[in-house]
Amino acid sequence: MSVNFGLSEEQIALRDLAHDFAKNAIRPVAAHHDETGEYPWGVLTQAHEVGLLNTHVGEENGGLALGAMDGMVLAEELAWGCSGVGTAMEANGLAQQPVILGGSESLKARFLTPMTEPGRERPQMCAYAVTEPGAGSDVQGLKTSAVKRGDKWVLNGAKMWITNAGVAEWFFVVAVTDAAKLARGGMTAFVVPANTPGLTVGKKEYNMGQRCSDTRGLTFDDVEVPEENVVGQVGDGWKLAMAAFDYTRPAVSCAAVGVARAAMEHALQYATERKTFGQPIANHQAIQFMLSDMAMEVDAGRLLCWKSAWMKDAGLRNTKEAAMAKAFCADMVMRTTTNAVQIYGGYGYSEEYPVEKLMRDAKIFQIYEGTSQIQRIIIARELLTRNK
Numbered sequence: 502m503s504v505n506f507g508l509s510e511e512q513i514a515l516r517d518l519a520h521d522f523a524k525n526a527i528r529p530v531a532a533h534h535d536e537t538g539e540y541p542w543g544v545l546t547q548a549h550e551v552g553l554l555n556t557h558v559g560e561e562n563g564g565l566a567l568g569a570m571d572g573m574v575l576a577e578e579l580a581w582g583c584s585g586v587g588t589a590m591e592a593n594g595l596a597q598q599p600v601i602l603g604g605s606e607s608l609k610a611r612f613l614t615p616m617t618e619p620g621r622e623r624p625q626m627c628a629y630a631v632t633e634p635g636a637g638s639d640v641q642g643l644k645t646s647a648v649k650r651g652d653k654w655v656l657n658g659a660k661m662w663i664t665n666a667g668v669a670e671w672f673f674v675v676a677v678t679d680a681a682k683l684a685r686g687g688m689t690a691f692v693v694p695a696n697t698p699g700l701t702v703g704k705k706e707y708n709m710g711q712r713c714s715d716t717r718g719l720t721f722d723d724v725e726v727p728e729e730n731v732v733g734q735v736g737d738g739w740k741l742a743m744a745a746f747d748y749t750r751p752a753v754s755c756a757a758v759g760v761a762r763a764a765m766e767h768a769l770q771y772a773t774e775r776k777t778f779g780q781p782i783a784n785h786q787a788i789q790f791m792l793s794d795m796a797m798e799v800d801a802g803r804l805l806c807w808k809s810a811w812m813k814d815a816g817l818r819n820t821k822e823a824a825m826a827k828a829f830c831a832d833m834v835m836r837t838t839t840n841a842v843q844i845y846g847g848y849g850y851s852e853e854y855p856v857e858k859l860m861r862d863a864k865i866f867q868i869y870e871g872t873s874q875i876q877r878i879i880i881a882r883e884l885l886t887r888n889k
């Protein structure tokens with residue numbers, strides 16, 4: 502059999518575990534965390550206990566060493582529960598991935614192993630700090646600098662929009678070490694513990710959606726980092742920061758599938774209950790077509806995610822496929838949640854019904870981990886240069 506769209510027994514067990522967790526531990530508190538913006542420590546502590554956090558960390562550091570495809574089933578189910586909670590969990594994976602890919606054994610032992618240890622009152626969180634106030638899409642526009650002084654690196658600058666910043670034990674930080682080279686070896690990645698003197702965490706941003714995932718700025722004022730905290734080699738920063746996306750973009754895209762699936766399920770249910778002109782609105786063809794589009798696009802999005810993850814696990818280059826999954830699923834979840842609000846009519850616009858939250862949560866998928874425009878630039882670059 503050359504093509505198989507099924508999941509392995511282990512993946513089915515993982516999906517069922519994540520689904521039950523999303524249904525029983527995430528959904529009941531999702532509205533509360535959306536309303537208050539309170540960080541979901543309770544859910545994360547339970548997730549850590551049942552083994553749903555830090556799943557990609559290697560076995561040598563106490564993790565499960567799950568593959569990219571395993572991450573698909575987790576991401577979809579958790580985001581089906583609440584994508585704000587899912588993003589808080591996934592932000593650990595984003596910060597850990599470049600350390601997994603390029604970090605020395607001792608760096609991994611110091612920063613990854615403590616994250617997988619059981620029996621903590623609260624799980625440890627971490628954050629990926631690349632974006633700056635003046636540079637998001639244009640990563641080569643980073644201004645945060647790192648200068649070697651003796652056996653220490655000294656960081657100065659600012660970061661912005663960093664998920665988990667207020668709760669992170671450590672940050673994966675990319676800084677400029679040679680302004681003449683930038684992406685060609687002029688950026689270096691560091692692990693910076695949150696309690697390092699000179700590192701200040703800013704105020705929580707109150708965002709449109711995914712409101713419980715903690716987003717803040719950071720400032721670095723002569724922050725000293727030892728040489729051992731360099732991730733990979735000096736000059737590897739750009740390469741590691743981008744390589745992480747080939748793993749994490751499929752997962753973020755599959756989280757968008759989870760939100761879209763949730764919106765579709767709500768819309769299907771409502772369409773059979775709400776009556777207009779003497780019959781359920783599900784009998785109107787205009788409503789049926791919206792539901793059909795949702796079903797087609799949710800399935801198409803999932804297949805793009807799975808293919809890009811499968812390629813990563815198979816050791817194939819998936820940069821184009823990961824960007825395709827990200828662009829498609831981000832735009833798809835926006836369309837699907839907007840149409841779910843439409844199917845609910847006036848009730849869809851009310852906070853008392855579930856779909857307006859999903860529409861607000863959906864928007865960020867077109868912005869973080871590379872905007873929908875940037876994904877199309879990546880796809881075009883791959884088409885024009887690699888596939889010539």
Ligand SMILES: Cc1cc2nc3c(=O)[nH]c(=O)nc-3n(C[C@H](O)[C@H](O)[C@H](O)COP(=O)(O)OP(=O)(O)OC[C@H]3O[C@@H](n4cnc5c(N)ncnc54)[C@H](O)[C@@H]3O)c2cc1C
Pocket residue numbers: 592628629630631632635636637638639661662663664665708716865868869870871872873874875878
């Ligand atoms: C809630 C949230 C969480 C985030 N979490 C993190 C995190 O954990 N870590 C982190 O490092 N970053 C994080 N980010 C930052 C995020 O990745 C950036 O916001 C994103 O990459 C866009 O950068 P920007 O905001 O500077 O927009 P800009 O780069 O200024 O872009 C503005 C607009 O111009 C478009 N644009 C830019 N360049 C081009 C071009 N060449 N062609 C066509 N259109 C273009 C963009 O698509 C966008 O529509 C987060 C952001 C948010 C809002």
